[in-house]
Amino acid sequence: MGLLREIFSHGEHDDDPFCNTDYLITEQPKLDLSNFFLQLELDFDESKHPRDEKGKFSEKISAASERDASIEPGTKPVPENHVRLYHYTRGKRGETQPADMTNDEYDSLLADRLRTEGIDISKAIGQTYGEPNVVWASAEMPSQGHVYAEFSVARDDPRWGMGFAPEKGKDLREWEKRGNDVYFHGTIKPEEIIAVHEPWHHRYQYIMKPDNEKLREQILAGEHDRLLKDSGYGPAIAKFKKDNKHV
Numbered sequence: 001m002g003l004l005r006e007i008f009s010h011g012e013h014d015d016d017p018f019c020n021t022d023y024l025i026t027e028q029p030k031l032d033l034s035n036f037f038l039q040l041e042l043d044f045d046e047s048k049h050p051r052d053e054k055g056k057f058s059e060k061i062s063a064a065s066e067r068d069a070s071i072e073p074g075t076k077p078v079p080e081n082h083v084r085l086y087h088y089t090r091g092k093r094g095e096t097q098p099a100d101m102t103n104d105e106y107d108s109l110l111a112d113r114l115r116t117e118g119i120d121i122s123k124a125i126g127q128t129y130g131e132p133n134v135v136w137a138s139a140e141m142p143s144q145g146h147v148y149a150e151f152s153v154a155r156d157d158p159r160w161g162m163g164f165a166p167e168k169g170k171d172l173r174e175w176e177k178r179g180n181d182v183y184f185h186g187t188i189k190p191e192e193i194i195a196v197h198e199p200w201h202h203r204y205q206y207i208m209k210p211d212n213e214k215l216r217e218q219i220l221a222g223e224h225d226r227l228l229k230d231s232g233y234g235p236a237i238a239k240f241k242k243d244n245k246h247v
């Protein structure tokens with residue numbers, strides 16, 4: 001149980017202050033993050049999402065999602081004159097998510113929208129609050145319970161909000177460490193996105209840590225197969241077994 005308990009303890013504390021927009025607005029009045037979240041409603045069409053012979057959704061984790069699972073956040077190099085930023089979105093679970101679709105499946109659909117459409121400024125909701133529509137982002141990495149895009153933007157990109165771009169001559173890696181919140185007057189294009197991270201990716205990356213050889217042996221021996229249907233852990237274990245030809 002020790003290793004199992006340890007893997008369950010990673011990424012379960014959703015204490016990121018960005019998860020509550022009311023808190024941000026009241027506690028940080030100088031920086032209104034009311035439209036930080038893009039509302040990516042899926043306009044869910046069941047005809048495009050097949051069910052199996054038992055009537056259950058048979059969504060598969062996309063190849064793009066599996067590829068991004070191997071990219072640990074904050075590790076892929078960015079161009080020297082770029083800054084690394086993050087943006088996470090929230091889907092309207094309970095409104096556009098069918099009751100019998102798992103959170104993993106729904107998150108995967110949201111993530112694939114980010115991969116194919118980018119961070120689309122037309123999905124921002126600033127005008128709902130009487131604010132202009134912009135794309136918010138942060139140099140601080142979000143907590144592991146979110147679907148979020150990691151991307152980079154040049155220091156002199158014209159989309160930066162006024163006064164938010166790093167000062168000329170400032171060390172960009174030091175600037176990133178400050179965890180600044182910023183915004184852009186334009187869509188972040190799909191090709192500018194480094195990866196879209198999903199909650200299960202962090203479990204996969206934990207499995208792959210060099211010092212977790214014992215855990216990997218247990219998974220290949222089938223000792224954690226009961227988690228294959230578990231929300232959050234199933235995709236991580238399934239990918240590892242598939243990559244090692246144990247399916």
